[in-house]
Amino acid sequence: MRPWHTLWFLLLLGWTVSAADRAITGPIVTWMIDNGVGFLADAAHPHALGGLIGGLFFAGYMLTQFPGGYLGDRYGHRTLIVVSLLWAGVATLLTGFVGGLVAFIVVRVVTGLGEGAFYSNDRTLVTAATPERHRGLGMGVVITGLSFGITLAIVLTPYFVDAGKALLPDVDAWRMAFWILGAATLLVGVVLAVRFRAQLSWAASLRATLHLGGYAAVSLALVMAVYAVGDRAGLSTLWIALLEVGLAVGLVLFALGRKGAELGPVLKNRDLFLLYVVNIAILWNLWFFSFWSVSIVAGAAHSSFANAALTAGFNAGAGILGFPVGGWLSDHGLRHGWGRKPMMLAFTGVQAVLTVAFAWYLAAADEPSLWTMGALLFGASVFFNALQPVGHALTAELARPQMRGSAFGMENLIGETGAVLSPAISGVLRDATGGWQAAVWLDAGIVLAGFVVLSQVRQPRERATAPS
Template identity: 25%
Template sequence: TSSKENNKRHLILALLFLGWCLSYLDRLAMNLGIVYIAKDFNLSPSVMGIVLSSFFAGYALMQVPGGWLTDKFGSGKVVTVAILFWSLFTVLTGMAWSLMSMIMIRFLFGLGEGAYPAASSKAIATVFPKKERPGAQTIMMSSNSLGGVIAPLIATPLLVWIGWRSLFWVIGILGIFVAWLLWYYLKPANLQVDSSEEEVAEKASFKDVIRIPITWKLAIMWFGMSTVIWGLISWMPPYLVGARGLDLMSMGMLTSIPALAGAIAIVIGGQLIQSYWSGKEKSVAIINSFLVIVCLYLLYNAPSVTFVITFLTLCYVFHGLVFATIFSLPHKVISKTNIGSAIGVINLGGMIGAFLAPMVMGYLIEIFNGSYTPAFIYLIVCAVLSITAAAVINSKRELSFEDNRIIIGSKSL
């Protein structure tokens, strides 16, 4: 029975991982295709930033409702509906006929995808024992960086061969198939609550969840780190092509190297946090956020493309360790009855950063006549904010499940 339970858990984890890879492929297809889309629609850098940010506007708005819907209706239903919804708008992206239609389609695409983070995290909390959840969560979330490896390798050749419109049609059809897989395997019988460990926290309101200090501190940390990573993802393709002189195919292949390193760092970081770094998460986040800042500075001032990719890779590695810390901690200190809402709040902070990054950087690049210096300074400032949020975490009080579990009616959260 134990072996069957483990196999079931690992299958569910693999399917959720696949869903995350698909979502990342859908997102990065736009970041890769924006070079061609900008030519077709005659977009300036600031307008390119608005197009890239429109997805994150919808994505951010759905984080908290997505968490609430997941806690209310269950992760299986929300996961399936989310993938179907965003796959539909992936297909529609390839049919955009104007700038405004593109912005609206990408906004609605973001709404569909925005429910997936909380729903997939809830599924992890439901089927895995408490001690295994941080590791399972970070394995699942490493799909973000792995998607950054897969997307350029798949999307860049397709982009060159069949054009950006057909690229979105192909990815959208693939998404419908993945939605069917998840609907088939994430049935209620396969998502039975793990009862190996008793957790006595009661269901809480959204207001109670955000009153837990660690929730909003993690949200601010993720705001800073999400700004960094999505700023780089959004503007490194135009930067490498325009400022560093690479062709589109070379750019796509080279940017997969940092993404692979980031995926490995997230998985290793999750395992270390579960074992050797347990209780030291605050220090891990501060040190690695600082190293991200150092790499950002060295990246922009690198004398060659080789050094740009080297420092970009290191930036992804240190970011991956902070990322693993942010998304493993909720499973350690917050009850599974409230994890959907908590993840929604945390990811809301991150997606506000992701929404602002492409737009703010595009505006700064345009008003400073094509210079990327102010844009990189913006990323560094946001990384400093992440360090500040980590620094005010009270390790003794906030990094304990007993101190953060919610009991309705209690004045002490």
């Protein structure tokens, strides 16, 4: 086995537990709404509130994207990956012990702040350790863990809850999901720390943790201040989510003002910036379906929670095929002089068509079939997941090597705007219309907008014309 193959597997494990920790909130919120328990039992607009909880998690997650990449460039990318996983494991465990809406939101935001340091360092490490001819495949294989994690969180939530019922009162059964996943994340974090020990300096790890903790403390205070002010002023969940996005934009502008010369290659590169904007559509779609797919399927087909979770799992599970195949095809196209952009554009176009088909089917069918919904979700998700490693490899090629951690961090910081807004806005639409059709149509429109922006990206000239 090649050294980079071992690294791919370790990072895949990290993606799996990290994604499961993120995705578990959606199914748990759906279960709480359906069973009238917890802090959602008496909510006037439960889907809007549930969506805001998901959005606030991603508000925390997005605010450490750039600092995480920047600190990885400074302290070492393996160091930040280990810190991120151990942080997320502890915070996920704590989520199972909290009570009350505000405490739940605080711990979820803290979880997001820790997990935000993973993405930019993982992408940079794969780029540095993998031969260029296999870079797209490496990106795809590693991020397959995202699909594994989301699938496990969606499909296994009914079983986690049943396990909780055996030990806890029914109203607290949801806590077991966070305890199981938190323990799994800590285990993987320890495994990676042991495997990376030759490259880790514990003094540097401590400094990196404290440095990231400083960013996280300020970010937590800002996120919760925006939430408290908005809630006290009686603002809707939609306006609170928009204010959180405004907070992120303000921090980007602040960073640019403080480190404008240093960050110029990351923010002032036209094609990189367009890819950042495309990432908004990608992450909107990803976390719209990852957060609400169980509720969408259950509401449309009037099925049980378990059956809806299994059907929704087709959407997440498609990444197990789409991620590595998309990365491999990307490398194949590059070796033949096609470049990565045309393939990413083609995958995005097919995904858009299938997403429109899913929206039309929900609106037209009197009794939507679980099998048909599962097939459409699977088809759209295969192409959606295939385009992501292609985009990551393209970002690596457009960014300067010494700035890749910062570039990936900025890409996900801006892109996470979609993840912050998607659950919240979709939940508001669900409560306002009584169904999911409007939210799915909005998702399809955003995917099409991403296709248009992507068409304006110029791929690196020397790569696009490289001979076989």
